[in-house]
Amino acid sequence: xxxxxxxxxxxxxxxxxxxxxxxxxxxxxxxxxxxxxxxxxxxxxxxxxxxxxxxxxxxxxxxxxxxxxxxxxxxxxxxxxxxxxxxxxxxxxxxxxxxxxxxxxxxxxxxxxxxxxxxxxxxxxxxxxxxxxxxxxxxxxxxxxxxxxxxxxxxxxxxxxxxxxxxxxxxxxxxxxxxxxxxxxxxxxxxxxxxxxxxxxxxxxxxxxxxxxxxxxxxxxxxxxxxxxxxxxxxxxxxxxxxxxxxxxxxxxxxxxxxxxxxxxxxxxxxxxxxxxxxxxxxxxxxxxxxxxxxxxxxxxxxxxxxxxxxxxxxxxxxxxxxxxxxxxxxxxxxxxxxxxxxxxxxxxxxxxxxxxxxxxxxxxxxxxxxxxxxxxxxxxxxxxxxxxxxxxxxxxxxxxxxxxxxxxxxxxxxxxxxxxxxxxxxxxxxxxxxxxxxxxxxxxxxxxxxxxxxxxxxxxxxxxxxxxxxxxxxxxxxxxxxxxxxxxxxxxxxxxxxxxxxxxxxxxxxxxxxxxxxxxxxxxxxxxxxxxxxxxxxxxxxxxxxxxxxxxxxxxxxxxxxxxxxxxxxxxxxxxxxxxxxxx
Numbered sequence: 001x002x003x004x005x006x007x008x009x010x011x012x013x014x015x016x017x018x019x020x021x022x023x024x025x026x027x028x029x030x031x032x033x034x035x036x037x038x039x040x041x042x043x044x045x046x047x048x049x050x051x052x053x054x055x056x057x058x059x060x061x062x063x064x065x066x067x068x069x070x071x072x073x074x075x076x077x078x079x080x081x082x083x084x085x086x087x088x089x090x091x092x093x094x095x096x097x098x099x100x101x102x103x104x105x106x107x108x109x110x111x112x113x114x115x116x117x118x119x120x121x122x123x124x125x126x127x128x129x130x131x132x133x134x135x136x137x138x139x140x141x142x143x144x145x146x147x148x149x150x151x152x153x154x155x156x157x158x159x160x161x162x163x164x165x166x167x168x169x170x171x172x173x174x175x176x177x178x179x180x181x182x183x184x185x186x187x188x189x190x191x192x193x194x195x196x197x198x199x200x201x202x203x204x205x206x207x208x209x210x211x212x213x214x215x216x217x218x219x220x221x222x223x224x225x226x227x228x229x230x231x232x233x234x235x236x237x238x239x240x241x242x243x244x245x246x247x248x249x250x251x252x253x254x255x256x257x258x259x260x261x262x263x264x265x266x267x268x269x270x271x272x273x274x275x276x277x278x279x280x281x282x283x284x285x286x287x288x289x290x291x292x293x294x295x296x297x298x299x300x301x302x303x304x305x306x307x308x309x310x311x312x313x314x315x316x317x318x319x320x321x322x323x324x325x326x327x328x329x330x331x332x333x334x335x336x337x338x339x340x341x342x343x344x345x346x347x348x349x350x351x352x353x354x355x356x357x358x359x360x361x362x363x364x365x366x367x368x369x370x371x372x373x374x375x376x377x378x379x380x381x382x383x384x385x386x387x388x389x390x391x392x393x394x395x396x397x398x399x400x401x402x403x404x405x406x407x408x409x410x411x412x413x414x415x416x417x418x419x420x421x422x423x424x425x426x427x428x429x430x431x432x433x434x435x436x437x438x439x440x441x442x443x444x445x446x447x448x449x450x451x452x453x454x455x456x457x458x459x460x461x462x463x464x465x466x467x468x469x470x471x472x473x474x475x476x477x478x479x480x481x482x483x484x485x486x487x488x489x490x491x492x493x494x495x496x497x498x499x500x501x502x503x504x505x506x507x508x509x510x511x512x513x514x515x516x517x518x519x520x521x522x523x524x525x526x527x528x529x530x531x532x533x534x535x536x537x538x539x540x541x542x543x544x545x546x547x548x549x550x551x552x553x554x555x556x557x558x559x560x561x562x563x564x565x566x567x568x569x570x571x572x573x574x575x576x577x578x579x580x581x582x583x584x585x
Contacts, residue, residue, distance in 0.1 A: 061116075082118060170192070197301075206554070296320055380578060
């Protein structure tokens with residue numbers, strides 16, 4: 001379905017200026033060539049666009065404008081594909097529009113001379129249809145069809161880019177895997193290369209992808225597309241959403257990497273594994289830029305994505321989930337990236353180092369090497385612990401030489417503090433397990449990469465969860481978690497990965513490889529923690545905490561064991577337990 005310029009004009013909103021914040025956060029006018037002076041106004045239109053199976057998806061189009069009218073020259077298009085509603089009215093009655101925010105630089109892109117299009121995925125917002133799965137091939141090819149539809153419109157040069165973070169990063173990445181001919185560049189934030197290794201990391205689900213589904217009232221708060229004055233089409237679309245596959249049950253129902261989903265009827269983890277499609281993206285020549293922040297669990301997946309796709313760029317900033325890095329010209333970087341790939345601008349991007357990342361305690365680093373690839377492992381051994389079932393800080397010591405043989409035992413503590421609903425990062429857990437703490441550091445220690453925990457364990461149950469937290473403790477005793485990870489004892493088997501893991505252990509997760517641990521038997525478990533980039537100052541201590549549960553496990557009530565498991569950590573000669581830290585000189 002092709003919308004002509006006449007139809008678009010008939011559907012257009014009144015031309016309106018962007019909010020002042022849009023003008024403040026973009027690149028300066030002096031930095032832009034004369035033909036690209038900022039557009040201070042925007043014209044919005046919306047309509048339904050059918051994809052290949054006839055399902056109608058709601059698409060909102062934002063065109064740059066001046067006080068004299070909408071820009072009539074053909075411009076490149078930036079496409080965003082969201083499950084979180086492109087346009088909706090919030091609880092206070094205010095209209096919220098993703099394209100007029102700058103968390104993804106969308107306002108700045110409009111000002112810089114791009115058409116921005118934001119569409120609701122099928123089964124969400126104002127779109128028709130229902131979701132079979134999450135970021136499945138149906139959704140990916142919906143993205144493909146919308147990219148090509150946008151490229152054919154009268155306002156388009158035929159070149160399209162995509163940007164997104166979190167779920168929107170996933171729709172961007174998965175659309176790229178279908179290689180639409182008009183898609184030239186993508187900017188992917190906080191998404192995964194290996195969804196099983198992320199959502200069920202170590203065989204354990206936690207915060208990400210496990211929240212309850214929203215009621216129909218959420219989608220009914222979407223604004224109807226132009227021409228749907230009585231919202232009859234919106235109501236009809238939302239009625240179809242009742243057939244959506246539920247999110248958390250989908251993931252909870254597939255404990256193994258090769259599990260068959262009762263919702264999709266196939267080995268769904270394999271369908272949504274992006275590492276299966278990286279050859280296609282490379283062959284299509286789609287430019288890729290990955291973004292994450294250090295206090296965000298998906299960042300290791302962003303680094304692995306950049307490592308596995310030739311020529312990918314990487315940005316890792318300080319802060320939390322999908323927050324533009326403070327102190328960094330994020331909008332300017334996004335605009336410069338798309339200017340290069342969609343407008344052919346000779347702006348120095350091609351000569352710039354491929355990686356830009358923050359080192360806490362040092363500052364920004366620009367390098368042709370990805371973070372962690374230049375680190376060397378420094379082993380710190382668990383030593384001097386004491387047996388018992390009480391939970392208290394500083395149970396043992398962390399040192400660079402192995403200690404005499406011994407063991408430390410704790411019983412899993414399920415009485416955990418309530419986590420925030422969107423607790424993207426862990427809090428210190430030393431009061432809920434065992435902890436081993438180093439002496440104050442004599443000199444600063446620069447850690448960049450993924451720490452690897454190597455434990456010898458036994459338990460009084462055939463399966464239990466093991467969580468590990470690396471803390472930085474200052475001279476006053478205040479602690480912060482700088483990395484964490486998890487592994488179920490039954491998922492301990494490692495295997496050769498189908499992609500480059502940058503040296504991190506890979507757990508197969510296959511049903512044939514998942515096995516209980518005989519009660520009382522020792523087993524070696526190796527698993528990576530989240531990626532970090534930190535200078536630990538002299539005088540601070542390092543602390544490794546091991547627990548059997550975490551408050552961000554949303555199904556903890558259902559999976560807890562009664563009585564709680566008792567877990568033993570074996571250390572010293574012959575059964576050494578340790579953590580390998582990625583140290584940069």
